[in-house]
Amino acid sequence: MKLFSRPLIINLKNYLEIGGNDSIKFARKATGVQKKYDVDIIISPPISSLLAVSNITQLPVVSQHVDDEYVGPSTGFTVPEIIKSCGAVGSIINHSEHKIDLLTVKNLIKRLRGLNLISIVCAADVGEVNKISSFSPDYIAIEPPELIGKGIAVSKANPSIISMSVKAVRNNSTTTRVLCGAGIVNKSDVTKALELGADGILVASGIIKSSSWYHKIEELSSAFV
Numbered sequence: 001m002k003l004f005s006r007p008l009i010i011n012l013k014n015y016l017e018i019g020g021n022d023s024i025k026f027a028r029k030a031t032g033v034q035k036k037y038d039v040d041i042i043i044s045p046p047i048s049s050l051l052a053v054s055n056i057t058q059l060p061v062v063s064q065h066v067d068d069e070y071v072g073p074s075t076g077f078t079v080p081e082i083i084k085s086c087g088a089v090g091s092i093i094n095h096s097e098h099k100i101d102l103l104t105v106k107n108l109i110k111r112l113r114g115l116n117l118i119s120i121v122c123a124a125d126v127g128e129v130n131k132i133s134s135f136s137p138d139y140i141a142i143e144p145p146e147l148i149g150k151g152i153a154v155s156k157a158n159p160s161i162i163s164m165s166v167k168a169v170r171n172n173s174t175t176t177r178v179l180c181g182a183g184i185v186n187k188s189d190v191t192k193a194l195e196l197g198a199d200g201i202l203v204a205s206g207i208i209k210s211s212s213w214y215h216k217i218e219e220l221s222s223a224f225v
């Protein structure tokens with residue numbers, strides 16, 4: 001399982017801007033930036049586009065969520081085995097827009113690892129970071145829900161939550177990397193997050209709602225160089 005030291009994860013969510021073939025157009029733009037910068041750009045498309053996006057890009061693709069349901073006789077769920085068959089390298093879980101209980105988080109981390117898939121577990125606050133880091137996921141993403149989509153970066157609005165999350169993770173896990181997300185819209189937001197100890201970022205609207213996907217991805221990628 002390849003781990004990415006400093007990932008820039010783009011969560012496409014369910015924005016209409018990336019509906020249908022536009023997810024593929026988006027992936028092509030991101031691939032173009034990745035060729036220019038040595039940055040681990042990872043794309044998280046809606047499940048309906050995951051296979052198509054995975055087929056047209058060399059970039060790693062992750063699911064926005066997975067369910068701890070049976071592989072085989074289960075209906076309407078997204079199970080880890082199927083996202084793997086579609087080319088995903090892992091999954092986001094417990095995003096504040098799709099919360100799950102802690103026992104399921106713990107079970108999914110194990111199940112993903114058993115499939116050589118990476119786990120990117122979201123946490124809303126330092127308390128949740130503390131609990132989840134004891135499960136040693138590959139990544140914990142601290143994302144205060146109240147800042148998501150607001151264009152005011154967590155690294156500026158609440159910098160201590162990043163440094164405290166990094167500290168909490170170091171106390172509980174020697175392997176888990178810390179990401180942060182929510183409100184990231186420009187290069188200085190990313191630079192600040194990395195300075196505070198984050199290993200990478202999660203971003204959505206700052207890129208998807210921008211006037212140029214390519215240039216915005218390039219701007220945020222340049223903070224990693």
Ligand code: G3P
Pocket residue numbers: 011095143147148149150151181182183184202203204205206
């Ligand atoms: O998963 C990342 C996402 O929740 C951050 O959203 O729009 O504030 O970049 P946004």
